[in-house]
Amino acid sequence: MILYIAEKPSLGRAIADVLPKPLKKGDGFIRAANGDCVSWCVGHLLEQAEPDAYSPEYKSWKFEHLPIVPETWKMKPKYKMRGQIAVLRGLVKEASQLVNAGDPDREGQLLVDEIIAHLGVKGPKLQNAQRLLISDLNPQAVKRALGQLRSNREFIPLSTSALARSRADWLYGMNMTRAYTIQGRKVGYQGVLSVGRVQTPVLGLVVRRDAEIAEFISKPFYEVLAHLATDNQQRFSAKWQPSEACQPYMDEEGRVLSKGLAQNVVGRINGQNGTVEKVTAQDKKQNAPLPYSLSALQIDAAKRFGMSAKSVLDTCQSLYEKHKLITYPRSDSRYLPAEQHALAPSVIGAVLNGASELVSGIEQPNSKLKSKAWNDKKVEAHHAIVPTEKTANLQNLNQAEKQLYLQVARQYLMQFYPAYLYKETQVEIIIAGGLFKTKAKQEVALGWKQLLKQNKEKSQSEKQQTDDDEYLANIPALKKGQILLCERGELLEKQTQPPKHFSDATLLGAMTGISRYVTDSEIRKILKETDGLGTEATRAGIIELLFKRNYLTRQGKSILATEVGKGLINSLPLSATTPDMTALWENNLDAISRKEAKYQSFMAPLLISLQQLIEQAGAQLPTSLQGVKSPDSGFKKRRYSGNKSAATTKSATAKKASAKRVSTTKAKRATS
Numbered sequence: 001m002i003l004y005i006a007e008k009p010s011l012g013r014a015i016a017d018v019l020p021k022p023l024k025k026g027d028g029f030i031r032a033a034n035g036d037c038v039s040w041c042v043g044h045l046l047e048q049a050e051p052d053a054y055s056p057e058y059k060s061w062k063f064e065h066l067p068i069v070p071e072t073w074k075m076k077p078k079y080k081m082r083g084q085i086a087v088l089r090g091l092v093k094e095a096s097q098l099v100n101a102g103d104p105d106r107e108g109q110l111l112v113d114e115i116i117a118h119l120g121v122k123g124p125k126l127q128n129a130q131r132l133l134i135s136d137l138n139p140q141a142v143k144r145a146l147g148q149l150r151s152n153r154e155f156i157p158l159s160t161s162a163l164a165r166s167r168a169d170w171l172y173g174m175n176m177t178r179a180y181t182i183q184g185r186k187v188g189y190q191g192v193l194s195v196g197r198v199q200t201p202v203l204g205l206v207v208r209r210d211a212e213i214a215e216f217i218s219k220p221f222y223e224v225l226a227h228l229a230t231d232n233q234q235r236f237s238a239k240w241q242p243s244e245a246c247q248p249y250m251d252e253e254g255r256v257l258s259k260g261l262a263q264n265v266v267g268r269i270n271g272q273n274g275t276v277e278k279v280t281a282q283d284k285k286q287n288a289p290l291p292y293s294l295s296a297l298q299i300d301a302a303k304r305f306g307m308s309a310k311s312v313l314d315t316c317q318s319l320y321e322k323h324k325l326i327t328y329p330r331s332d333s334r335y336l337p338a339e340q341h342a343l344a345p346s347v348i349g350a351v352l353n354g355a356s357e358l359v360s361g362i363e364q365p366n367s368k369l370k371s372k373a374w375n376d377k378k379v380e381a382h383h384a385i386v387p388t389e390k391t392a393n394l395q396n397l398n399q400a401e402k403q404l405y406l407q408v409a410r411q412y413l414m415q416f417y418p419a420y421l422y423k424e425t426q427v428e429i430i431i432a433g434g435l436f437k438t439k440a441k442q443e444v445a446l447g448w449k450q451l452l453k454q455n456k457e458k459s460q461s462e463k464q465q466t467d468d469d470e471y472l473a474n475i476p477a478l479k480k481g482q483i484l485l486c487e488r489g490e491l492l493e494k495q496t497q498p499p500k501h502f503s504d505a506t507l508l509g510a511m512t513g514i515s516r517y518v519t520d521s522e523i524r525k526i527l528k529e530t531d532g533l534g535t536e537a538t539r540a541g542i543i544e545l546l547f548k549r550n551y552l553t554r555q556g557k558s559i560l561a562t563e564v565g566k567g568l569i570n571s572l573p574l575s576a577t578t579p580d581m582t583a584l585w586e587n588n589l590d591a592i593s594r595k596e597a598k599y600q601s602f603m604a605p606l607l608i609s610l611q612q613l614i615e616q617a618g619a620q621l622p623t624s625l626q627g628v629k630s631p632d633s634g635f636k637k638r639r640y641s642g643n644k645s646a647a648t649t650k651s652a653t654a655k656k657a658s659a660k661r662v663s664t665t666k667a668k669r670a671t672s
Helices: 009-016 079-094 106-118 123-127 139-146 152-186 199-215 244-249 259-269 294-305 309-321 338-354 399-416 447-453 460-472 504-512 521-526 539-548 563-571 580-593 599-619 652-657
Strands: 002-006 024-026 029-031 037-040 046-048 075-077 097-101 220-229 235-241 273-286 420-431 434-445 483-495 552-555 558-561
Touching: 002 009, 002 079, 002 106, 009 029, 009 037, 009 097, 009 139, 037 079, 046 106, 046 152, 075 079, 075 106, 079 106, 097 106, 097 123, 097 152, 106 152, 152 563, 152 580, 152 599, 199 504, 199 539, 199 558, 199 563, 220 259, 220 420, 259 434, 259 483, 273 434, 294 309, 294 399, 294 504, 294 539, 309 399, 309 539, 338 399, 399 447, 420 447, 504 539, 521 580, 539 552, 558 563, 580 599
Parallel strands: 002 037, 002 097
Antiparallel strands: 024 029, 029 037, 046 075, 220 235, 220 483, 235 434, 273 420, 273 483, 420 434, 552 558
């Protein structure tokens, strides 16, 4: 008997649907007519044991116990999952062949591997276990995947990477949370100070941005426009380019701070002739943007529809599991396997049958075209999010589902249009010895941008870009040596602007491309552009977690830090609040999954740095939290999460009994 162990019941049902009929449904499993079975986990069935499972003395939070580092790691069944574990135990004993059908990522790999290990599977049954990778729940896609089973042993590095991440998060989150909660009580802060290796650097980004805005002092700066006319009265404008002689009057970003200097330029060019010094015309092309990863989709949906990262993930999960209209959504890839190009005609057909408005009034997509998206070298555990071969009935979708389906579908269709072609002309003009520049952009062929012309719901930034393009295109044909008249100069007085508060879109963008915020130049050198804080599957949850813990708050679309959030960041050492360490962790975990690094080479330095951080915590008090009221005073009892770095707070009875005692905690899965 073959036993397929899926990550979730929805995936289990999709597998069972293509097995020999009739199907017999049992409690926690489905048996096919040929005797094969499908069962499932419900996320992680196991969780890291609580600290007091290693020693009863850890039930009390005391600084002298830290850091707590298990010699032998213990996992325990989640209380509500004991029944499903019992079902799997019986089926595993019965099975002659096991198939890991977890989601196609490192967490999906680990959660099935860890239950197989927990059930004591050894010998040939373990060695011969196979891996089923499914990213599309429609029957034809599941059948294809069943024909492409691989050895589960190939994915040991992926599982090891997830295991290292889980243990490291437990060690860091649990020890740092206990350390700073204990120290916080010494300065009168009665809440739990939750610290995590991802959530805390994300909070640090927001706190530092808020501080930068609060401390910003706006300064005036000046630009000069020359309003020009040709002999036949064609008019356009060009901007003054300050020379090196102007450097003493400029800031580090090249802005002129002297109003007198700018006024002098205006006076010198009024009514003067100018000469076209240089005309550079280039034919340019822009290829279609790649299909979506989850983060890319979340960023675009936040800009266009104002959706939070969590709502995008939840909606995508519904489109994947319930409607089966898109492929696996928790993907960090924007590429597709080359063999999948053969499905293009049927996928395009399904999209156009259900959402013909995407191509209304424009040329049809050409399924024979092959963009750079199809690249086997760029595809690892999973591929980009694309539509499936199932035709959508848009009337059956809610507003959010419809918006995201059309967004994913449009991005996929772009791959089957030619490049966007345009001509860019740059002009340099000398007026009274000063250099002025302007440029024009003229469209030659829209290509894939035809699909955007159909999109009536442009974001504000896209509208502004369109306006800019129209302005830039509006200059006459010019040639070198041509004489122009500067009818007048115009002084523009502007103010330097502070950076903007983070929004859902920009915070996700910061988490995704974290190298921009890494302070250590040596760490920045080894990071890829795609290295980020957290994973595609966890970023939305981390942001929501910070809101839930009252570290962040919203003002309209802006995300700001609360007093508690600021106090926590200002209490912690810099290394705990910047993304450097976490980005390096993610890079090393990725290396483990690619067999380029080993588990121990990751964990050993982590333990050394953890010891140093705990010593640092004990050496000083978090005075920035003095007088800050805990948001969770009077809150209900909560479970501690090593991965989320949360902690159980006191029950009402315990609170009355002792203001200094913290209740026992439980570990559960999450990345933070």
